[in-house]
Amino acid sequence: MSILQRLAESCGIPGAVASARGVAAAVAVALLAACGEPGGETKPSAPAGAAPAPRAVRLQLNWMPEPEFGGIYAAQQDGLFAREGLAVEVIAGSAGTPTAQMTASGQVEFGIVGGDQVLTLREKGGDLVGLFAIFQTSPMGVMVRADAPWKSLQELWASDATVAMEAGLPFVRYLNQKHPGGKVRLVPTGTGLAAFEQGAVQAQQCFISAEPVQMELKGIPVRVFSLAEGGYDPYTVTVATGAAFLAKDRDACAAFVRALREGWARYLAEPAKYNPAIAKLNPGMTLAAMDVAARKQHDLVAPPGTGANEVGMMERARWETLARQLVELGTLKAVPPVIDDVFWNAP
Amino acid sequence: MSGARAPAPARAPSRAPSRARAALAAAVPPFAVIVASILAWQGAVWAFRPGEYLLPSPVQVAEEAWDSRATLARAAWLTGLSAAGGFALAAFAGVLAGSVLAASRFLMRGLYPIATLLQMVPLVAIAPLLVVWCGYGWRTSVASAAIVSVFPVLASTLDGMRGTDRGLVELFGTLHAGRVQRWWKLELPWALPSIVTGLRVAAGLSVIGAIVGEFVGAFAGDASPVGIVILSALRENRTELVFAAVLTAAVVGFALFGLVSALGWVALRRWHASGG
Amino acid sequence: MPDAITVTGVRRAFDDGTVALDGATLSVERGSVAVLVGPSGCGKTTLLRILAGLDAPDAGTASVAPVAGEGAARVSIAFQEPRLLPWRNALRNVALPLELARVAKADRDARAHGMLSLVGLADAGRKLPGQLSGGMRMRVAIARALVTRPQVLLLDEPFGALDEITRHQLDDLVLRLRAELGMTVVLVTHAITEAAYMGDRVFVMAPSPGRVVRAFEPGFGMRDAALRASPRFAAVVADLTQSLAGAMLAAPEAGVRA
Numbered sequence: 002m003s004i005l006q007r008l009a010e011s012c013g014i015p016g017a018v019a020s021a022r023g024v025a026a027a028v029a030v031a032l033l034a035a036c037g038e039p040g041g042e043t044k045p046s047a048p049a050g051a052a053p054a055p056r057a058v059r060l061q062l063n064w065m066p067e068p069e070f071g072g073i074y075a076a077q078q079d080g081l082f083a084r085e086g087l088a089v090e091v092i093a094g095s096a097g098t099p100t101a102q103m104t105a106s107g108q109v110e111f112g113i114v115g116g117d118q119v120l121t122l123r124e125k126g127g128d129l130v131g132l133f134a135i136f137q138t139s140p141m142g143v144m145v146r147a148d149a150p151w152k153s154l155q156e157l158w159a160s161d162a163t164v165a166m167e168a169g170l171p172f173v174r175y176l177n178q179k180h181p182g183g184k185v186r187l188v189p190t191g192t193g194l195a196a197f198e199q200g201a202v203q204a205q206q207c208f209i210s211a212e213p214v215q216m217e218l219k220g221i222p223v224r225v226f227s228l229a230e231g232g233y234d235p236y237t238v239t240v241a242t243g244a245a246f247l248a249k250d251r252d253a254c255a256a257f258v259r260a261l262r263e264g265w266a267r268y269l270a271e272p273a274k275y276n277p278a279i280a281k282l283n284p285g286m287t288l289a290a291m292d293v294a295a296r297k298q299h300d301l302v303a304p305p306g307t308g309a310n311e312v313g314m315m316e317r318a319r320w321e322t323l324a325r326q327l328v329e330l331g332t333l334k335a336v337p338p339v340i341d342d343v344f345w346n347a348p
Numbered sequence: 349m350s351g352a353r354a355p356a357p358a359r360a361p362s363r364a365p366s367r368a369r370a371a372l373a374a375a376v377p378p379f380a381v382i383v384a385s386i387l388a389w390q391g392a393v394w395a396f397r398p399g400e401y402l403l404p405s406p407v408q409v410a411e412e413a414w415d416s417r418a419t420l421a422r423a424a425w426l427t428g429l430s431a432a433g434g435f436a437l438a439a440f441a442g443v444l445a446g447s448v449l450a451a452s453r454f455l456m457r458g459l460y461p462i463a464t465l466l467q468m469v470p471l472v473a474i475a476p477l478l479v480v481w482c483g484y485g486w487r488t489s490v491a492s493a494a495i496v497s498v499f500p501v502l503a504s505t506l507d508g509m510r511g512t513d514r515g516l517v518e519l520f521g522t523l524h525a526g527r528v529q530r531w532w533k534l535e536l537p538w539a540l541p542s543i544v545t546g547l548r549v550a551a552g553l554s555v556i557g558a559i560v561g562e563f564v565g566a567f568a569g570d571a572s573p574v575g576i577v578i579l580s581a582l583r584e585n586r587t588e589l590v591f592a593a594v595l596t597a598a599v600v601g602f603a604l605f606g607l608v609s610a611l612g613w614v615a616l617r618r619w620h621a622s623g624g
Numbered sequence: 625m626p627d628a629i630t631v632t633g634v635r636r637a638f639d640d641g642t643v644a645l646d647g648a649t650l651s652v653e654r655g656s657v658a659v660l661v662g663p664s665g666c667g668k669t670t671l672l673r674i675l676a677g678l679d680a681p682d683a684g685t686a687s688v689a690p691v692a693g694e695g696a697a698r699v700s701i702a703f704q705e706p707r708l709l710p711w712r713n714a715l716r717n718v719a720l721p722l723e724l725a726r727v728a729k730a731d732r733d734a735r736a737h738g739m740l741s742l743v744g745l746a747d748a749g750r751k752l753p754g755q756l757s758g759g760m761r762m763r764v765a766i767a768r769a770l771v772t773r774p775q776v777l778l779l780d781e782p783f784g785a786l787d788e789i790t791r792h793q794l795d796d797l798v799l800r801l802r803a804e805l806g807m808t809v810v811l812v813t814h815a816i817t818e819a820a821y822m823g824d825r826v827f828v829m830a831p832s833p834g835r836v837v838r839a840f841e842p843g844f845g846m847r848d849a850a851l852r853a854s855p856r857f858a859a860v861v862a863d864l865t866q867s868l869a870g871a872m873l874a875a876p877e878a879g880v881r882a
Contacts, residue, residue: 101585106402121585125401163484168568169580188484189579191564192476199480332584519707522676522700525724533724537711618711618752 055088056253058110060240062093063100066282067211068272068295069135069238070113072302072312075275076264085256093282096167096190105129105243111257116236117171119343120324120333128244131320131344132254133261133313134236138301139229140208141172141237147222149203154226158183162203165190170206174330175233210298214290235323236315247345258313258347265312269303272296315344404588413592419577420596426573427558428600430486434493435554435604439547442498446505446543447531460506467499471560479565489573492561497550504546508539544612551608555601574600626689628654628697628776628808629675633684635833636670644670646833648684652825654691657802657809659823661816661864663872667834668812672778675810676701688776700774702782706765708753714740714760715749718767725772732771739767742804743797759790763797770801777802779811783818792852795822799847816868820860821847828864830871838867 062070073091076082082089092109094100101119104112105127114122119129143154143164151157157164158180166173166187177183188202194212197205198221207213209225216223228234240261247254268275272295280288303312321340327333337343386406392398393405400408413420445463449456475492482488512535520530562575572580574597581589629652636645645667652658660668673679674686676699688697700721708717715736716723722732740749743763753761762782769777779798783791795818802809813819819826820842828838842860844851851857 097582099582102402106399118585122401125585125587126399127401127585166568167579167583168572168576169583171584186484187568188566189562189564189568189576192479195476196479196484201480201483513707515703515705515707516709518678519703520724522678523721523724529724533720534709537709540711 055083056086057088057090058253058257059090059092061098061100061103061109061112062091063098063113063115064094064096065285066091066093066279067286068276068279068291068298069140069208069210071268071272071275071279071295072135072261072265074264074279075268076260078275078278079264079267081260081263082257085260087253087256087260089257089260101129101241102127104241107243107246110246110253111240111242114239114241116239116320116323117327117332119239119241120320120327120337123337123343124334129241130244130247130342131236131239131241131315132247132258132347133240134315135238135240135265135313136236136298136301137304137307139227139234139237140210140298140301141228141233142207142209142213142225143204143228144197144207144213144216144223144225145204147224149224151204154231155180157204157226158185160185162186163188163201164204164206165192165196165202166206171235171327171330171332172206172228172233174332175228175326176231178330179232208298210294210301211286214293214297215286218287218290218293233326234319235326236319239315240313244342254345255347262310262312265302266309268295269299269312314346317341317344320344401585401587404591408588409591409595412586412588413595416589416592419572420592422571423574423577423593424596424600426486426571427489427555427562427575427597428603430489430558430561430573431493431554431600431604433486433490434495434557435497435547435551435608437490437494438497438501438550438554441494442501442546442550443505443536443543445498446502446539447509447536449502450506450509450535450539451527451531456506463499463502471496471557475560475564478561482565484565485567488565489558489561489575492565493554493557496557496560497554500546500549500553501543502546504542504549505539508542509535511542512538541616544608544616547608547612548605551604552601555597555604559597626654627651629658629686629688629810631671631675631684631686634671634674634681634686635683636667636674636679636681643833645674645681646835648829648835650827650836650839652808652810654689654808655802655806656824657799657811657822659819659826660810660812660829661814661819661823661826661868662829662834663814663831663868665831665834666829666871667831668829669780670834671829672701672780672810672812675699675776676778691775697776698772698774699776699778700769700772701778701780702762702765702769704781704784706753706761708761708764708768710753713750713752714745714756714764717753717764718749718771720768721772736767736771739771740764742770742801743767759786759794762786762794766794766797766801770805773805774807776808776810779809781812781814784813784815791818792849796847798822816861816864817852820857820864821852826864828867828871837871840864840867 060073064070066074070091077089077091094113100112101114101122103109104114105122111132114129116131116134119131122129143157143166145151145157151160151162154176158176159182161184164185164187167190168187173187185204188196190206194205194215196202197216198219205212207225209227213223213225240258242254273292276288276291276295280286280291317340320343321336324333324336324340328336390406393403404412449460449463471492474495475488478488478491482491516534516538517530520534525533558573559575559578562573563579566573566576568576568580574593577593578590581587581593629650631648631650634645634648635643637643648667648671650658660671662668670679671686674681675688678701688699690697709720712720715733718739719732719736722735727735737746737749740746743766745760745763745767748756748760753764756764765782783794786794798809798811799822811818811822813822821844823840823842826840826842827836828840829835830837840863844857
């Protein structure tokens with residue numbers, strides 16, 4: 002697997018790399034843990050009385066720097082983390098980065114994970130806790146070309162179209178369960194958007210605010226079916242931490258979340274101020290695309306009526322619904338007995 | 349039975365058991381290593397308790413493999429077919445290309461460096477292109493398997509043929525053999541031990557190639573190949589299924605390797621081992 | 625009898641400047657055994673290779689005359705080593721020249737088997753070269769050279785690596801086959817007793833440059849073990865030895881290339 006990883010890293014096509022790197026990274030994480038690296042342990046905080054040195058923590062992203070992480074970069078750019086006494090290292094990722102495992106095992110203090118992953122990993126002994134849900138409405142969607150014959154996910158699923166989707170993701174199971182007898186043929190997303198552009202795949206999983214924007218800027222008009230509207234609406238992009246870290250360093254977690262809230266408030270208000278720095282980190286997405294994406298995602302992050310301090314807040318009922326859905330899908334064995342352990346809204 | 353063959357049956361009974369014993373003796377060290385590794389793995393899981401989500405124990409992997417045996421068997425079959433198809437293509441193309449290069453100093457000087465360069469191209473990088481060229485489905489996995497396994501065959505064919513005994517080439521010259529006759533009746537059989545070595549390497553590689561192809565281009569569904577099972581298990585955080593699928597891939601690779609080795613042994617045992 | 629082989633003033637120099645042959649001249653009567661004997665570097669193997677068509681003279685001519693009514697002479701060569709294909713059994717090795725000439729399988733197998741019988745290996749047809757002794761391998765090589773029924777058989781020190789008893793047996797075999805198949809034989813050797821025993825005509829060659837310094841006819845009719853022990857055989861060997869010693873003296877720096 003390390004060979005695959007090396008191969009993957011030696012080439013520059015992120016979509017292609019993701020799968021191989023995911024396998025390699027997962028195994029690598031497993032091996033590291035097996036070698037007895039003390040998971041969950043972090044350096045003790047500065048002794049009381051001494052000048053408070055900034056607390057170094059890492060945040061592992063599960064994708065390349067894009068507007069979906071805008072508030073994080075805004076907090077970084079405006080020194081909001083520093084103001085809270087934190088020195089945050091934001092680490093870019095890709096589709097295959099095992100952020101959930103890395104966070105649960107303490108290799109990083111914070112990680113971007115899917116809400117479904119928080120629940121499934123907990124069932125396997127990886128105690129993740131959700132701290133901040135970037136999207137109140139899941140940005141997950143399925144895009145087709147504007148002139149495609151399908152008017153709904155149901156119609157699409159009944160067709161024999163080739164659909165680029167990561168098999169194993171819960172929403173794929175959800176769609177299969179909701180539209181039984183589907184004839185669509187699922188293929189991996191490893192080719193990036195090339196296959197969709199070429200027409201080799203007729204439908205593609207996406208973030209409503211990301212890939213469709215890139216397609217439209219390339220002159221390919223698309224339509225998007227929202228999964229949230231279709232009934233599956235998890236906290237798709239969640240900042241999580243390990244339960245052990247939260248128990249030991251509740252203050253640091255609260256400080257981190259406060260900075261995130263402020264960062265997101267600023268990004269939502271003025272994304273153009275922060276996008277150039279993000280674009281510099283991600284040559285795969287143009288600044289123009291980022292500005293459009295930021296506009297499109299605004300209401301998903303902060304639906305109309307959201308108070309300034311309510312960005313990122315999670316609801317117990319939403320977690321419970323997700324857990325029930327995952328149990329129905331067979332992804333989860335049982336709804337967690339104490340839902341409140343799954344997430345923590347910092348005061 | 350003629351006089352010359354009479355000793356054979358007399359020798360056979362005494363040789364067969366010793367050969368079996370030798371095979372058994374050869375199997376003991378790898379078997380011991382495997383058992384020891386599994387025990388160490390289980391021991392590490394007991395000692396460090398890394399959590400099932402990071403490192404499942406061999407027992408958990410075995411349980412998962414048993415529970416998912418139908419899925420894994422189908423996956424092994426599909427991936428095995430792609431790998432075998434790619435291997436067959438690579439064997440054919442590699443021997444042919446190696447022969448052509450061996451036949452012409454000019455072509456060899458011109459093309460061999462390029463062939464070497466092609467081998468350096470990371471498969472993962474061109475896999476998405478394969479999807480574009482070959483479309484989704486088995487063609488991409490077969491092409492991917494063929495691409496990774498063609499070079500060892502080509503190189504071993506070239507090496508083997510270039511090492512053809514000069515005296516025998518001269519003999520064929522005095523017998524007025526044609527170029528094709530010299531290739532088919534002299535150079536190809538002469539290079540066979542070397543080609544078999546290359547084929548064995550290629551057999552193992554072809555499974556890796558097939559899986560890389562599946563990562564980008566295989567259909568997921570009721571019957572998914574190993575690459576898709578791995579991807580999907582990763583997304584579901586089913587680490588034990590990832591391990592079981594990786595082991596399945598190893599078994600497929602080992603089976604192909606064993607098959608090629610056995611065929612090679614049958615083809616070569618009569619003269620190669622006898623030191624002719 | 626007319627001459628089967630005519631060599632006139634042949635010169636052959638290699639790229640490194642060695643003059644392997646210069647002004648080599650000889651002729652071989654059809655149906656006779658000619659022996660080229662001489663020290664290393666006298667060009668005897670080069671001459672044989674020219675006759676086999678494996679090399680060409682820089683000057684002079686070397687020709688093998690076809691028998692009346694045939695286009696080209698059929699020439700076979702057996703090398704110092706057996707040069708058998710290790711993956712083919714003895715029969716299929718012998719059949720190789722016929723196979724390359726696209727003779728039908730049944731026919732070539734029958735002929736190869738006949739030739740194996742003639743060299744005394746009727747039962748070894750299915751054995752691989754690796755399972756045969758050195759002498760047996762050489763017999764297979766001779767059978768392969770003879771399977772096309774050549775008019776001229778060229779032998780390049782074929783038995784040099786064998787023990788003496790085996791060599792004597794094979795020498796007798798060659799003489800017998802010559803008689804049975806009615807062909808011309810040219811034998812290259814550096815062994816004086818072999819030259820004396822085998823040759824209807826012996827050409828003593830000298831090096832630097834390689835050339836024929838003496839043509840000599842031992843005049844033995846029937847060859848057998850008794851001949852080897854006879855005083856007249858000893859006399860011929862002594863005579864040849866002297867000629868060769870003279871040839872060696874002529875070239876103190878000899879021995880670069882055979």
